[in-house]
Amino acid sequence: MHSNRYCNRIIVLPFSVLLEIRVKPDNSGVVTDGVKHSMNPFCEIAVEEAVKLKEKKLIKEVVAVSCGPQQSQETIRTALAMGADRGIHVEVAGKDYETLGPLQVSKIMAALAKKEDAQLIILGKQAIDDDCNQTGQMTAALLDWPQGTFASEVSLDGDKVKVVREIDGGLETIKISTPAVLTADLRLNTPRYATLPNIMKAKKKKIANVKPADLGVDLTSRLEVLKVEEPPQRQAGVKVETVEDLVGKLKETGRI
Amino acid sequence: MAAVGPLARMARLGSSICRNHRLISNRKSQRRGIASCIDPSYGLTDEQKEFQKVAFDFAANEMAPHMAEWDQKEIFPVETMRKAAQLGFGGIYVQPDVGGSGLSRLDTSVIFEALSTGCVSTTAYISIHNMCAWMIDTFGNNEQREKFCPDLCLMEKFASYCLTEPGSGSDAASLLTTAQRKGDLYILNGSKAFISGGGDTDIYVVMCRTGGKGPKGISCLVVEKGTPGLSFGKKEKKVGWNSQPTRAVIFEDCAVPVINRLGEEGQGFGIAMKGLNGGRINIASCSLGAAHACVQLARDHLLVRKQFGETLSNNQFRLAEMATKLVASRLLVREAATALQDGRPDAVSLCSMAKLFVTDECFNICNQALQMHGGYGYLKDYAVQQFVRDIRVHQILEGTNEVMRMIISRNLLTEL
Numbered sequence: 001m002h003s004n005r006y007c008n009r010i011i012v013l014p015f016s017v018l019l020e021i022r023v024k025p026d027n028s029g030v031v032t033d034g035v036k037h038s039m040n041p042f043c044e045i046a047v048e049e050a051v052k053l054k055e056k057k058l059i060k061e062v063v064a065v066s067c068g069p070q071q072s073q074e075t076i077r078t079a080l081a082m083g084a085d086r087g088i089h090v091e092v093a094g095k096d097y098e099t100l101g102p103l104q105v106s107k108i109m110a111a112l113a114k115k116e117d118a119q120l121i122i123l124g125k126q127a128i129d130d131d132c133n134q135t136g137q138m139t140a141a142l143l144d145w146p147q148g149t150f151a152s153e154v155s156l157d158g159d160k161v162k163v164v165r166e167i168d169g170g171l172e173t174i175k176i177s178t179p180a181v182l183t184a185d186l187r188l189n190t191p192r193y194a195t196l197p198n199i200m201k202a203k204k205k206k207i208a209n210v211k212p213a214d215l216g217v218d219l220t221s222r223l224e225v226l227k228v229e230e231p232p233q234r235q236a237g238v239k240v241e242t243v244e245d246l247v248g249k250l251k252e253t254g255r256i
Numbered sequence: 257m258a259a260v261g262p263l264a265r266m267a268r269l270g271s272s273i274c275r276n277h278r279l280i281s282n283r284k285s286q287r288r289g290i291a292s293c294i295d296p297s298y299g300l301t302d303e304q305k306e307f308q309k310v311a312f313d314f315a316a317n318e319m320a321p322h323m324a325e326w327d328q329k330e331i332f333p334v335e336t337m338r339k340a341a342q343l344g345f346g347g348i349y350v351q352p353d354v355g356g357s358g359l360s361r362l363d364t365s366v367i368f369e370a371l372s373t374g375c376v377s378t379t380a381y382i383s384i385h386n387m388c389a390w391m392i393d394t395f396g397n398n399e400q401r402e403k404f405c406p407d408l409c410l411m412e413k414f415a416s417y418c419l420t421e422p423g424s425g426s427d428a429a430s431l432l433t434t435a436q437r438k439g440d441l442y443i444l445n446g447s448k449a450f451i452s453g454g455g456d457t458d459i460y461v462v463m464c465r466t467g468g469k470g471p472k473g474i475s476c477l478v479v480e481k482g483t484p485g486l487s488f489g490k491k492e493k494k495v496g497w498n499s500q501p502t503r504a505v506i507f508e509d510c511a512v513p514v515i516n517r518l519g520e521e522g523q524g525f526g527i528a529m530k531g532l533n534g535g536r537i538n539i540a541s542c543s544l545g546a547a548h549a550c551v552q553l554a555r556d557h558l559l560v561r562k563q564f565g566e567t568l569s570n571n572q573f574r575l576a577e578m579a580t581k582l583v584a585s586r587l588l589v590r591e592a593a594t595a596l597q598d599g600r601p602d603a604v605s606l607c608s609m610a611k612l613f614v615t616d617e618c619f620n621i622c623n624q625a626l627q628m629h630g631g632y633g634y635l636k637d638y639a640v641q642q643f644v645r646d647i648r649v650h651q652i653l654e655g656t657n658e659v660m661r662m663i664i665s666r667n668l669l670t671e672l
Contacts, residue, residue, distance in 0.1 A: 038309075074302065081306055193314055196344030196357040199306045 011063045011118045012050045013109060013135070014043035014079045027227050029098070030129075039075050042124025044082075046184040048191040049154060050122050051083035058156045059120070061085045065112060067105055069093040073207060080202035081194035087207035088112065092219065096212075099221035104212075106138035111215035113143060118179065120161070125150055125183040136183035146176035149183040294551060294579050296369060296544075296586065304366055307359070310343060311367045315374025315545075320639075323375040326499035327642055330491075332456050333378055333499060338411045340382060345371070347409030348386055349534070350393045354401050355409035361534060361593040365541040369586075372545025376646035379545065381500040383538035384452050388415035388461045391531045392478065395518040404459060404478060413458035417535075418448040418505055419528050425449075426659050428463075429471040429525055433507060435464040440514045442466070442477060444485070444507035450653070454503035455488035457481065462505075463528045466521045476524035478516040485510030496645035533596055533604055535654045536611035540589045543618035543650050546643040547582050550625035553640050554578070557629050574628065578621045585614040605667045612660035615650040622647060 039047075050062045064079035066072040067090040076087035090108055092100050113121055126133035140147035148154070148163030152171070155162045165172045166185050194202075212219050240246045250256045297305050318336055326333055340346070348364045350356025359367075364386070371379040389408040393401055407413040424431045433446025444464055448454075460479040467473030479486060489504030519527055558569040592610035595603040622644045626633035633640050651657050 074305070077302060077306060078309070193310050193343050194306065195342065196307060196310070196348070196359065197352075199303060199310070200357075202306075203303055 011065055011109070011113060011116060011121045012043070012047050012079065012084065013065050013067075013105070013121070013123045014039050014047050014075050027229050029225060029228050037071060037075070039078050040124050040127050040129075042126060042128070042184055042186070044124075044191040045186070045188050046122040046124050046182075047079045047082050047084060048189045049151075049182075049184055050120075051192075052189065053154075053156065054083065054085075063088060063116060063118070065090065065109070067092050067100065067108055067212075069097055076207055077202055078194065080205045080207075081199040082192060083198065084205075086205055088116075088210055089207050090210050090212060090215075092212060096219050099223075100219065101221060101223060102132045102134035102138055103222065104217065104219050105135050106142055107217045108212055108215060109135070109139045110142040111217055112210075113139075113179070115215070120178060121145075121181045123181070123183050125185050136181050140181040143179070143181070145179050145181055147181045147183075148174060148176055150185040151182050152185050152187040154182060154188065294548065294582055296366070296548060299590075300366060304363055307363055308366050308370050311345075311370035312373065314340060314343065314345075315371050315379075319371070319374025319378060323378075323499075323639065323642060324636065326375060326378065327496075327646075328498075328636070330498045330501070332453075332501055334411075334414075337378065337382060337385075337414075340371070341409065341411035345382060346385065346411045347389045347393070347405065350386070350389050350405060350409055354393060354405035356389070356393065356405065357409075361537060361597040362590055364534075365537055365589055365593045368538050368541040369545040369548070369589075372542040373549040375499060376542050376546045376643060377497040377499040380497065380539065380542045380646075380650075381452055383535065383542060384417055385411070385415050385457075387531050387535045387538065388417050388459065390534065391461055391476070391527055392518060394530075395476070395523070395527050396478075399515070400478065400518065408459065414453055414456065415459040415461060416451050416453040416457040416505070417531065418451050418454075418460050418462040420449050420451075421447060422449045422504075426656055428528070429474065430469075431463060431465060431474065433462070433464040435466045435475060435477060435512070437466065437514070438511075441511045442514060442517070444477070444479070444510040444512055446507050447489075448505040450492070450502055451505045452497070452500050452502055454501065454505050455491065456501050460486075460505060461518075461531075462507075463524045464507075466524075471525035472522050474524040474528075475521045476518040476527045477512050478518065479507075479510065479512050480516075483510055483512065495648065496642070497649055532654055533607045536607045536660075537589060537593050537596060539650050539654050540585075540592075540611050540614035540618075543615045543647045544582070544586055544589060546647045547578075547585070547618035547621040550622040550640055550643050551575070551578050551582055553638075554625035554628045557632075561630070568628070574624060578624055581617045582621055585617050589614055605664055608655070608660040608663040611655065612657045612664070615647070616657060619644070619647055619651060 047064065053059045054062050062084040063086055064076050064084040065088045066076045069092065073089050076089055080087055109121060121139060123136045125136065136149055137147060148161060148165060150166045151163045152166045153164035159178050160175050161178060161180055162173065162175050163182060165174065166187070238249065240249060297308055300308065318339060322333065325331065344357040345367065347356035348359050348367060349361060352358040368379055368383050371382065385408065389405055392404045396404070408415055419428055421431050421433060433444060433448065435442040435444050446464065448462070458481045462477050462479050463474050464477060465473050466475040485508045487506045487508070489506060492502040494502060555575060558572065558575065559567060561568045589610045592606040595606045622640065626640045626644050629638060629640055632638055
């Protein structure tokens with residue numbers, strides 16, 4: 001009924017997130033030294049979806065890409081242990097890594113997608129440490145590809161993808177042509193545990209090293225972080241006796 | 257006692273890591289984000305860190321939420337263990353050609369340590385099952401390996417290790433269960449005591465007497481459940497290890513085919529002891545996991561509980577001592593695992609030293625953690641008491657810590 005020749009290659013972009021957030025004492029950012037990283041949960045879901053599509057024989061190859069310093073390789077290995085075929089580590093370290101944001105990552109992804117001739121890019125909908133929710137959308141825009149974001153259900157049908165999206169009003173079903181960008185939402189699937197044999201097989205899978213310059217990507221940030229601070233401490237409330245008191249207090253604090 | 261709610265939530269392993277993780281309730285990773293001195297992933301290879309991560313995730317998601325229920329209702333969690341087996345945890349150091357994962361003793365220790373943080377009792381049973389599967393894999397002939405190991409590695413069938421008897425615990429070589437040869441059958445008579453899994457498991461690895469007195473008269477037979485003459489005693493009521501049934505295993509003219517014998521006649525005791533070397537590392541690893549979990553629970557509690565106007569964490573030499581002993585224990589177990597893997601001459605002594613030191617120290621750590629919880633530590637709503645109860649028996653089985661001292665001193669005194 002449908003050809004499985006169309007979707008040959010999927011790129012997934014799992015990236016690692018900080019497991020605990022603390023603001024630096026000088027309010028310039030968040031502490032990253034010595035903080036454990038792990039794969040972003042939405043990205044785990046994205047990797048799982050790609051591997052499932054490969055298991056259904058709808059696509060031929062899953063490539064896991066991660067941008068960051070040396071530790072990013074661990075995230076790629078986890079993706080390989082879940083079933084991705086090979087990895088690409090885009091080396092971004094030091095100052096560049098601190099200012100690496102969705103715009104830079106999507107430029108890298110766009111360049112890689114063209115280089116690898118991918119038909120589908122699947123990412124997590126957002127990172128749980130910065131909550132940007134931009135990389136997928138920006139990548140689609142740069143490539144001029146259709147996007148199916150907040151996906152809770154994905155099905156391939158020839159060269160089209162049917163995506164059920166979770167939106168504020170409920171669920172929206174769209175059909176888009178490949179090549180396309182999808183972002184995974186929570187209910188898309190439940191990521192598998194890597195099995196011990198797969199972890200061992202992952203050791204033999206290749207991870208290629210690439211520099212952003214090789215892809216012709218300029219990493220300069222258009223944003224400057226002025227200040228990072230914690231939300232204000234919760235203040236105690238005030239109890240009032242009558243409705244008049246309440247109205248009075250609200251007027252006092254300028255709420256009405 | 258009041259205020260069970262918020263403290264109870266904190267008493268589960270590690271608190272919620274950041275606000276968004278509460279959205280992702282089906283994949284709560286419950287390790288702390290900040291790298292600390294007791295992090296069990298230090299010194300491991302990347303691959304071992306991956307194994308450890310899977311084991312920690314499995315423990316946090318599939319075991320920890322049920323740990324208390326399994327203990328209180330005495331449930332043998334067959335489905336959960338089968339899920340673990342599908343990840344490769346059914347025959348971790350069994351060879352891959354019969355369905356095992358072919359990993360090293362150190363990999364195994366790392367995995368059991370992580371799984372124990374989810375439920376000590378279940379992990380300890382999984383380790384016994386692994387030990388039996390390894391014994392058949394290593395000492396069985398090809399027919400036996402192919403017949404038994406694949407099902408064991410997938411946990412389609414479960415195994416029990418039968419050495420101890422009512423009259424022979426530490427003096428294991430004096431066991432009395434006899435196996436009389438009659439043609440191509442052995443007729444077994446006798447009984448085994450305190451058998452983990454007994455009655456619910458399918459494959460029994462039984463040490464029995466085929467020859468004269470002492471260790472050289474002992475052979476090792478594989479007995480399958482359903483064999484006529486095989487029956488079980490009542491399910492024992494225990495202080496801990498309640499997610500595994502413990503029963504006496506009784507042989508009354510039980511006929512077992514000679515082809516079920518592992519190795520030659522007279523080799524059974526040696527096989528049993530070799531199995532136990534690995535078993536001791538595994539049990540010590542389970543104690544490690546419990547101690548690690550308890551140090552984290554204690555730490556979380558100390559950060560929250562206030563008395564005399566300040567949090568208990570302002571007064572923390574005890575916690576530092578616990579952490580130090582935990583790391584020292586971990587290093588000893590991992591070294592023993594490496595020694596066993598490499599076949600070093602000090603392997604047997606080191607395994608005994610590890611079992612002795614680690615089970616004692618980790619029990620003290622867990623006990624101390626309970627103390628730090630104050631009255632709350634004594635309530636079954638809090639996990640710390642279950643860790644204490646579950647690992648208490650590690651100082652007793654797989655060779656009492658007194659027997660460990662015997663093994664070590666024999667090694668010392670024979671050298672002189």
